[in-house]
Amino acid sequence: MSLADGLKQAAFKMQPSKEELARSSRLRRRRRTVIFERAAAPVLGAILILIWELVARYSGISEFVLPQPSLILKRMIADCPLLLTHAAVTAIEVVGGFTLAVVVGVAIALTIFYSRLLEVALYPILIAFQTIPKIALAPLIVLYFGYGWGPKLFLSFFISFFAVMVATVVAFKSIDRGYADLARSMGASELQIFTKIRLPAALPAIFGSMKVALTLAVIGAVLGEYVASERGLGYIQLQANSNFDTTLNFAAVISIAVLGVGLYLLLLAAERALMTGRRPSR
Amino acid sequence: MSAGIAGALVMETCFESGVSVQLQKLSKSFESAAGEELSALSEIDLRIEPGEFVAIVGPSGCGKSTLLSMIAGLERPSTGILRVDDEALTGPHPRAGVVFQSDYLLPWRTILGNVLLPIEIKGLDLNKYRSVADELLVQVGLSGFASKLPFELSGGMRQRAAICRAIIQRPGLLLMDEPFGALDALTREQMVSDLQALWMRLGNTVVFITHGIDEAIFLADRVIVLSPRPGRIDLEVKIDLPRPRKWADAHLHTQFHQAMVDIRDCFERRGILHAENLEQPAVQT
Ligand SMILES: Nc1ncnc2c1ncn2[C@@H]1O[C@H](COP(=O)(O)OP(=O)(O)OP(=O)(O)O)[C@@H](O)[C@H]1O
Numbered sequence: 168m169s170l171a172d173g174l175k176q177a178a179f180k181m182q183p184s185k186e187e188l189a190r191s192s193r194l195r196r197r198r199r200t201v202i203f204e205r206a207a208a209p210v211l212g213a214i215l216i217l218i219w220e221l222v223a224r225y226s227g228i229s230e231f232v233l234p235q236p237s238l239i240l241k242r243m244i245a246d247c248p249l250l251l252t253h254a255a256v257t258a259i260e261v262v263g264g265f266t267l268a269v270v271v272g273v274a275i276a277l278t279i280f281y282s283r284l285l286e287v288a289l290y291p292i293l294i295a296f297q298t299i300p301k302i303a304l305a306p307l308i309v310l311y312f313g314y315g316w317g318p319k320l321f322l323s324f325f326i327s328f329f330a331v332m333v334a335t336v337v338a339f340k341s342i343d344r345g346y347a348d349l350a351r352s353m354g355a356s357e358l359q360i361f362t363k364i365r366l367p368a369a370l371p372a373i374f375g376s377m378k379v380a381l382t383l384a385v386i387g388a389v390l391g392e393y394v395a396s397e398r399g400l401g402y403i404q405l406q407a408n409s410n411f412d413t414t415l416n417f418a419a420v421i422s423i424a425v426l427g428v429g430l431y432l433l434l435l436a437a438e439r440a441l442m443t444g445r446r447p448s449r
Numbered sequence: 450m451s452a453g454i455a456g457a458l459v460m461e462t463c464f465e466s467g468v469s470v471q472l473q474k475l476s477k478s479f480e481s482a483a484g485e486e487l488s489a490l491s492e493i494d495l496r497i498e499p500g501e502f503v504a505i506v507g508p509s510g511c512g513k514s515t516l517l518s519m520i521a522g523l524e525r526p527s528t529g530i531l532r533v534d535d536e537a538l539t540g541p542h543p544r545a546g547v548v549f550q551s552d553y554l555l556p557w558r559t560i561l562g563n564v565l566l567p568i569e570i571k572g573l574d575l576n577k578y579r580s581v582a583d584e585l586l587v588q589v590g591l592s593g594f595a596s597k598l599p600f601e602l603s604g605g606m607r608q609r610a611a612i613c614r615a616i617i618q619r620p621g622l623l624l625m626d627e628p629f630g631a632l633d634a635l636t637r638e639q640m641v642s643d644l645q646a647l648w649m650r651l652g653n654t655v656v657f658i659t660h661g662i663d664e665a666i667f668l669a670d671r672v673i674v675l676s677p678r679p680g681r682i683d684l685e686v687k688i689d690l691p692r693p694r695k696w697a698d699a700h701l702h703t704q705f706h707q708a709m710v711d712i713r714d715c716f717e718r719r720g721i722l723h724a725e726n727l728e729q730p731a732v733q734t
């Protein structure tokens with residue numbers, strides 16, 4: 168190798184190679200994409216709220232019809248204790264109904280999965296139930312459960328368990344038979360096959376259905392409060408309605424949404440905790 | 450790497466021999482979705498001696514996998530008797546290990562976790578076997594992959610992990626259903642000679658299903674050829690080439706060649722292989 172070649176190579180070494188440059192710019196681009204993605208939802212939300220604020224303020228629509236977001240926010244701060252107490256009630260109803268939905272939904276899914284007879288017996292009835300508009304049941308539910316926790320828990324549960332049940336049955340059924348055969352060849356009992364193979368395999372699908380169920384459970388609980396209650400964010404809405412207090416009404420609606428998002432985030436955290444060490448999805 | 454796989458297994462109980470398998474007039478039929486009877490296997494009579502290596506070849510759909518699942522205790526025979534170690538088989542045999550055509554690694558478990566699955570299921574001491582598993586993984590060239598998830602491995606690597614899982618307990622009966630079918634030729638050759646070394650060390654009984662006639666002859670003491678469905682035993686070829694056999698050398702043996710010719714003849718008679726047309730086309734002048 169000639170001296171000139173050596174020098175050329177040394178000079179080449181000093182500068183970042185083409186690949187290195189490409190890699191760092193790729194990294195930078197990816198970081199930028201991540202930042203954009205993180206910011207997307209808040210920015211869009213802020214724009215929508217801004218438009219709302221401007222429309223409500225300058226179009227001459229009365230506060231009674233469409234209050235400005237800033238007024239709603241002020242009201243939420245002023246009435247914070249009231250909203251919090253009632254939000255706590257709604258939260259308990261949602262969590263209770265949702266938990267029931269998951270437990271009962273998975274339990275029914277298991278009986279359907281393990282028993283062909285129960286499957287043919289139960290499925291049509293469950294589907295028939297599912298087609299009933301739940302709101303149509305509300306008056307009856309009050310008749311049966313009175314005015315306490317009962318109707319809210321029941322509606323919240325009833326409206327959301329179907330999603331969990333169907334998704335769980337499908338998830339259990341779609342596991343390749345070979346996995347069960349493998350476990351059986353190692354001498355596994357049916358219980359072991361369930362805990363070591365079927366349940367972990369179905370877990371992602373079950374969590375997916377729980378996300379749907381949670382949003383439905385919120386709807387169910389508030390529905391229950393509309394029909395019969397002395398407490399809860401739905402009850403606050405009813406009160407606000409009868410007092411022509413649209414701002415409080417909006418404050419309650421937003422509180423419901425915040426409650427829903429908060430519970431959803433908790434569910435996501437639980438999912439992430441249970442799924443550590445798995446292949447990251449997407 | 451060859452002798453290593455076997456070396457990795459705990460040898461504290463000095464030498465446990467393989468188990469025998471006996472099939473008497475074993476038949477299996479399925480009911481098709483349309484309700485018709487479909488005969489998959491018909492009156493198989495076969496005795497596999499302890500420590501014997503038996504390869505089974507046959508056309509696709511002739512019932513090889515069905516036969517293996519019955520020996521594994523996963524599927525019940527329709528008629529006939531199946532004995533393992535001279536006892537009628539009622540379920541999976543505790544000393545059997547199975548390697549399926551797909552690796553069936555649990556995607557949420559690490560490779561180590563997958564290899565230890567049988568130990569966990571049988572409630573044995575995980576700590577004792579963890580080092581065995583680690584050592585096995587090193588021997589099959591998967592060192593550094595113990596804590597990886599299956600999706601991070603190639604198909605050949607995954608199948609090697611599946612084999613580690615099947616042999617971690619030193620099965621007296623190793624049942625393999627086209628375990629190397631999905632591997633590239635080089636990896637397959639390596640796995641085949643590793644399997645020979647493993648078997649020579651363990652002295653276990655092996656039932657090995659394959660589509661590869663050369664693979665079958667290379668590995669087996671006896672090659673069983675099944676007829677098209679319903680599968681019956683069409684031909685048995687004893688192979689007594691000296692061991693350890695070397696891939697390149699074995700192919701040069703006249704016995705290897707003769708076995709190859711016999712088995713291919715058998716397939717040709719059944720119309721599964723068509724006689725090769727070696728005549729030169731007439732040259733036009
Ligand atoms: N569970 C089942 N129900 C109905 N028929 C089945 C079932 N399992 C296998 N069969 C039938 O039995 C026959 C033998 O199947 P098997 O899987 O044993 O074939 P094979 O020899 O392993 O084929 P391949 O080499 O393609 O793997 C096939 O015709 C198949 O359709």
Ligand SMILES: [Mg+2]
Pocket residue numbers: 513514515626
């Ligand atoms: Mg098969």
